[in-house]
Structure formats: structure tokens, C-alpha cells
Amino acid sequence: MADDSRWANLVNTAFLLDQTPRVSGPEGLQPALTMLQSALEVFPSSIDPVEDFEGYAVRRLLLALQDYLSHTQHGGK
Numbered sequence: 001m002a003d004d005s006r007w008a009n010l011v012n013t014a015f016l017l018d019q020t021p022r023v024s025g026p027e028g029l030q031p032a033l034t035m036l037q038s039a040l041e042v043f044p045s046s047i048d049p050v051e052d053f054e055g056y057a058v059r060r061l062l063l064a065l066q067d068y069l070s071h072t073q074h075g076g077k
Contacts, residue, residue, distance in 0.1 A: 006042045006055065013039050026073040033073065036066045 013035050020031045040062050049056035 003042075006058075009042045010039060010058070026075065029069050029073040033066060033069055036062055036069070040066070 017032060017035055020035075022028060040059065043055055043059040043062060045059075047055045047059055
């Protein structure tokens with residue numbers, strides 16, 4: 001069974017992101033990238049999609065968001 005603290009971490013991350021001051025421009029993305037990296041620590045690469053599909057799905061979403069925001073921060077596509 002998956003550890004419920006992972007879900008608490010995601011909820012906490014969502015609240016922290018909501019409370020983070022918005023800064024325009026690429027530099028404003030750094031707090032979000034830092035929080036995504038923190039969330040990825042509780043959804044490690046060792047997650048087996050067969051055993052924990054929900055955790056795997058969250059990890060893939062976090063990685064996609066991190067990649068998208070990183071490219072946006074550096075002016076890429």
C-alpha cells in the first residue's frame with residue numbers, strides 16, 4: 001500500500017504554490033520548479049506502475065510540468 005504522506009505532501013505543495021508571490025518573467029518560475037523537485041522526492045523513480053499506478057501517474061505529471069517550466073524559464077520550447 002502506498003504511503004498516504006505522499007498525498008499530504010502534494011496538498012501542502014499546492015497550498016505553498018498558491019501562497020507564493022507571483023513574479024513575472026522566467027525568474028518567477030524558480031519557486032514552482034523547486035516545489036516540483038521537492039514533490040518528486042516523495043514520488044521517486046523506483047515507483048512501479050504495476051504496483052502503484054496512481055503514484056506513477058503523479059510522478060509522470062510532475063516530471064512533465066518540471067520539464068515544461070524549465071524550458072519556459074530558459075526561453076526554450
